[in-house]
Amino acid sequence: MDVGKIEESEIPVGIAVAWGLRDRPGKGPKPALSLPRIVQAGLDVARADGLAAVSMARVAKEVGVSTMALYRYVAAKDVLLELMQDAAYGPPPEATADQDWRAGLTEWSWAILHAIRRHPWVLQIPVSGAPLLPNQITWLERGLTCLSGTGLAESEKLSVVMLLSGYVRQWAGLSIAVGAAGPDQAARYAKTLARVIDPVRFPAVCAAMAAGAVNDEWDDGDTEFVFGLDRVLDGIAALTHARS
Known part of the structure; x- marks a missing residue:
C-alpha cells in the first residue's frame, strides 16, 4: 500500500x-x-x-x-x-554522540524500563498491534537508528528492536510483581521450596539450591536485568559479526 x-x-x-x-x-x-x-x-x-x-x-x-x-x-x-x-x-532520550550500536541500545532499553517504572499500569494494556502513535514511532526510529552501520538487513533491525522491547517489558512486569509481593516473599519462597522439593525428581533445582542460587534473598533486580540484557546484546553482536 x-x-x-x-x-x-x-x-x-x-x-x-x-x-x-x-x-x-x-x-x-x-x-x-x-x-x-x-x-x-x-x-x-x-x-x-x-x-x-x-x-x-x-x-x-x-x-x-x-x-x-x-x-x-x-x-x-x-x-x-x-x-x-x-x-x-514520552519521547526517547536523544542519542549520545559517537555512541556505538550496543551502547545506544543499552541506553534505549534502560529508558524503556524507567518509563514503565514511572507508569507501571502501562503493562496492563495488552499489545494489540504494531506501533502507530507518535512517541511509539519515535522510540522505534531511535532503536532502528542505533543499528545503522551494523550490516543487518532492515527486517533484522526491526526484529532486534522487537526482541529488546519484549525483553524489557517482560522483565519490568516480573520485577514490579516481585516488588509488590513484599520484601519477605523470597524467604517464603525458599522455605516452601525446601520443604516440598524432591531431590530425585528435581536434581537440577536441588543443585541450584545447594549452590545458593535459590536463597531467601532476591538478587538486585537491576543486576538481573543487566545480565539478561547483556546476553541478548551478545546474541545481536554475534549476528552483526556474521553479517560483516
Whole structure:
C-alpha cells in the first residue's frame, strides 16, 4: 500500500489528532476541549487510582464535559488507553554522540524500563498491534537508528528492536510483581521450596539450591536485568559479526 495515498478518513480520529492531521474532530464551533487535556486527565486518574479506574465517564468528569463530548475526540476507551500509553512513555532520550550500536541500545532499553517504572499500569494494556502513535514511532526510529552501520538487513533491525522491547517489558512486569509481593516473599519462597522439593525428581533445582542460587534473598533486580540484557546484546553482536 502506498502510505502517501492513505485517506485521512481511514485513520481513527484519535490517531489523526495525535499526529496533527486534524485540529479537532467533527464540525461546528471549536470546543474548549483538546486531546492532550483528555489524555492528561486519563493519566492523572491512572496515577491516582489505577488503570481500572479509567473510564470514559470518569475522564469526562475530570475535564468537565459530558461523556458524549469525549467521543468526539476519542472513539472508544481502547483508543484512549493507547493514547495514554503513548503519552506515558514520552519521547526517547536523544542519542549520545559517537555512541556505538550496543551502547545506544543499552541506553534505549534502560529508558524503556524507567518509563514503565514511572507508569507501571502501562503493562496492563495488552499489545494489540504494531506501533502507530507518535512517541511509539519515535522510540522505534531511535532503536532502528542505533543499528545503522551494523550490516543487518532492515527486517533484522526491526526484529532486534522487537526482541529488546519484549525483553524489557517482560522483565519490568516480573520485577514490579516481585516488588509488590513484599520484601519477605523470597524467604517464603525458599522455605516452601525446601520443604516440598524432591531431590530425585528435581536434581537440577536441588543443585541450584545447594549452590545458593535459590536463597531467601532476591538478587538486585537491576543486576538481573543487566545480565539478561547483556546476553541478548551478545546474541545481536554475534549476528552483526556474521553479517560483516
